[in-house]
Amino acid sequence: WxxxxxxxxxxxxxxxxxxxxxxxxxxxxxxxxxxxxxxxxxxxxxxxxxxxxxxxxxxxxxxxxxxxxxxxxxxxEIVQGYGLTEAAPNVLCLPPEDAARKRGFAGKPYPHVDVALRDPERGELLEGAAEGELLVRGPNVFAGYWRNEAATAEAFADGWLVTGDVAARDEEGYYRIVGRTKDMVISGGENVYPAEIENVLHEHPAVKEAAVVGVPDERWGEVCLAVVVLVGEATEEALLEHCRSRLARYKVPKSIRFVDSLPRNALDKVVKSELLELVR
Missing domain, CATH: 3.40.50.12820 (Rossmann fold)
Structure with missing residues (x-):
């Protein structure tokens, strides 16, 4: 120590x-x-x-x-990392010397930790630069959930721990966390990860906080709804135009709602299950 x-x-x-x-x-x-x-x-x-x-x-x-x-x-320079309780908990770490060059990345696997990306639809492991569901394997991975065989079986696939997170790997082997599979919005057959939209909204100087969720839509199946806390003055149209200039058309939120604060849990994470109740 x-x-x-x-x-x-x-x-x-x-x-x-x-x-x-x-x-x-x-x-x-x-x-x-x-x-x-x-x-x-x-x-x-x-x-x-x-x-x-x-x-x-x-x-x-x-x-x-x-x-x-x-x-x-x-x-x-803030150094990002990635981990989860089931992996004890560290999986990825960005070396301080790469913090500026690889800003936004969670880094590379810790020693003795194996990481892979899986195609969420075909279940195949992806090689090289790719985006897919993040899998972890190594001595740091837990044995299973206490007295819950069903949950344990669901957490593993062919010896890999299925994290439920989507990551992108670049040509140098650095990983960037894209979002949660359960948060993914399927709009008109396209996969949309709320974290990408939230990042764009946070770039606007009037936005203090932003969270994005999927809501049902008769035409597209699902569309994105952004919930925003302002620190300055901005209209819904101004923020939508900000998104249009930086995102593909299908990723732009259908609408934006303004609130005084976002619901958070004890770990300061936004509780997205409560967002829809907040804006109804």
């Missing part, structure tokens, strides 16, 4: 977190995307003393690239 001092807080307060980095000369921090979002939205963020921060790590969900850029402008 490094023998470093650990700064523990009973709860997360973004303003206090910024103060603690300066006061305690914090060198490393970890958080969820929401952690870094709320800190960046603090009035004191632009002038916060962050010089001691050598490494900032994010996990739990893909980090919006606009937010990565916000921290980059303050001299902090």
């Amino acid at each position: 490094k023998g470093a001092t650990v700064v523990l807080e009973p709860s997360f307060d973004p303003a206090r977190a910024l103060d603690l980095i300066s006061e305690k000369r914090v060198t490393t921090m970890m958080g969820f995307p929401a952690t870094y979002l709320f800190m960046a939205q603090e009035p004191g963020f632009a002038g916060a003393d962050l010089w001691s921060l050598r490494r900032a790590v994010v996990g739990g969900a893909p980090m919006p690239e606009a937010l990565l850029e916000t921290w980059h402008e303050r001299g902090v």
